[in-house]
Amino acid sequence: MAEISLTFPDGNLRSYPAGVTPAEVAASIAPSLAKKSISATVDGAHWDLAWPMAQDAAITLNTMADSAPALELIRHDLAHVMARAVQDLWPEVKVTIGPVIQNGWYYDFDRDEPFTPEDLGAIEKRMREIIAARDPVRTEVWDRARAIAHYEAQGEPFKVELVQAIPEGEPIRMYWHGPWQDLCRGPHLQHTGQLPADAFKLMSVAGAYWRGDARNKMLQRIYGVAFRTRDELKAHLHMLEEAAKRDHRRLGREMELFHLQEEAPGMVFWHPNGWTVYRTLEDYMRRRLRAAGYREIKTPQVVDRVLWEKSGHWEAYRDNMFLVEVAEEGAKEKRINALKPMNCPCHVQVYNHGLKSYRDLPLRLAEFGSCHRYEPSGSMHGLMRVRGFVQDDAHIFCTEDQIEAECAGFLGLLSSVYADLGFERFDIKLSTRPEVRVGSDAVWDKAETALERAILKVRNDYEIDPGEGAFYGPKLDFKLTDAIGREWQCGTFQADFNLPERLGAEYVGEDGAKHRPVMLHRAILGSFERFLGILIENYAGKLPFWLAPRQVVVATIVSDADPWAAEVTAKLVAAGLRAEADTRNEKINYKVREHSVGKVPVILALGAREVAEGTVTIRRLGEQGTRTVALDEAVRELAGEATPPDLQGR
């Protein structure tokens, strides 16, 4: 019999007969290792202890102490155990797929009746019984015809489809968890008793399309989370609660920032506090753009369909546009306008007004452009996905040769803005030419290279998404990472060879002939609404001092301090701070609590002592201690902190 040699993590090399399984290898080393092992990593692939190895390989035996493989096995086995529990309880339910996802797994079922929360409880209970039974797990490789015949006999049409979709040459594996069988690529644990009965939880049930396609049947997806220990599960559930506490919809209410209501779904009603943050951010962006050589413009919200027909949006995106019909005097037909869903066609109109020379390029036109898009009802989410929003939009008209320098300049601006707003980390993705596109290959070559070279001036790591560019040009997407590790795509930089053509943008070149400019669409924040949502969640409501809607509350301890509070507040306001006096007939405890809940960064408490000394006592949000200082000193200190980052040090 042929021999294979296996390399162990410590560098040792040992020979085994071909076809040896990791379980046998473990047993050959030590019975204790055989007992502890749950899977193997063979040449980097996650390997079932029962799979035979046919050739030389590097092998590592995994135990429950190895977090990544352990969690994958636990979650994957639990997906099977859940599917089995569901079919035990409701044999008529059809099974489909059940992959491992972050923190857990899901499994999609086809069942006419919806699963209820009570059903989830029953399923969990049955799962624990299956775990307690310590059913053995077994694997076999079948041929395609047998697997298809089996699933047809079982009345599992989805599984038949899955078997048919497995590429030629890949093994078709069947797994048994006790008497229950599932098609699965594995690997799995050795018996259900290895699963932690107290470290998983079924979370929710929701609809999901078969194979992720909206044209297919909607299945019922049950989500579960699982960890190795009960404490890890508890920690995860606690983390979810903490994340819920920084939900911008909740904080928006608590901090009185904004609200949404039925009569204007997806459109934000900004309250004084929220609008203050919004305006502060907008003012900041306006300064940054001006300093970076942009010129600000403002274009109409309501624009005749004719322009959208010219730009091509009418054909492609009409269903997502808000239409405004007007019965004009004397006209037979109503005039149809659209609320602009984007600013670019209007910006080309500004560009086209008057003949442009190559000397005018690059021309950077910026607009805080108010846009409306009819987003699908189910997609809306607080400030994160709305129907009415404002972009920090700008279009750069330039020559092909200027793309690289413009892109490099933009990258510098973007990273500086993100850093100012508290996001040090962001990732870049370059999407290159798709199959269907406009523009010559020479132009695409030039543009893609320009974007790539611009990135390389800033950093080495970026992701390439081949074929994912828009039909009109390559693009960069920027994803920032927030305080709890979530990623948000905000910035974008897109070259466009199409719109200048469609809308007839031109410039007179050095040669006296007319040329077509390239248009660069770019945004840093994306939409103000969404970015503010991200900021609120990133800071859990505790916005940096310069952005905080109410920076200082002057709270009196006794009513004798009211005049001093008025004087203090006036001084703060005169120094440009957003300060309010709270002279209500309430105890200081009450005021401190209320303004802490409202995320006011600084409370100045004034009692008899402060009145007598002409001082203020500073209490900062999240800190226990207080400091008593002279008023002038406090004003100087706070005014310094209130200076926006781009104006610091001036």
Place this chain on the structure above:
RNA sequence: GCUGCUGUAGCUCAGUGGUAGAGCACUCCCUUGGUAAGGGAGAGGUCGACAGUUCAAUCCUGUCCAGCAGCACCA
């Protein structure tokens, strides 16, 4: 848009086939209190909208609207 769930006071929620309640918030009174809720009283609701069943609907049924979770979508 699809599937499921939800919609009662500003907020968080309880409740019933005979038109409603709690806590917090709000108003007034008492209290002048030193760093996360002092005490008392009061006011506040077309029970998401529209139909239907019923002697009677906030409650049952249907349609619609909105929200939540997920899926799909996101120029």
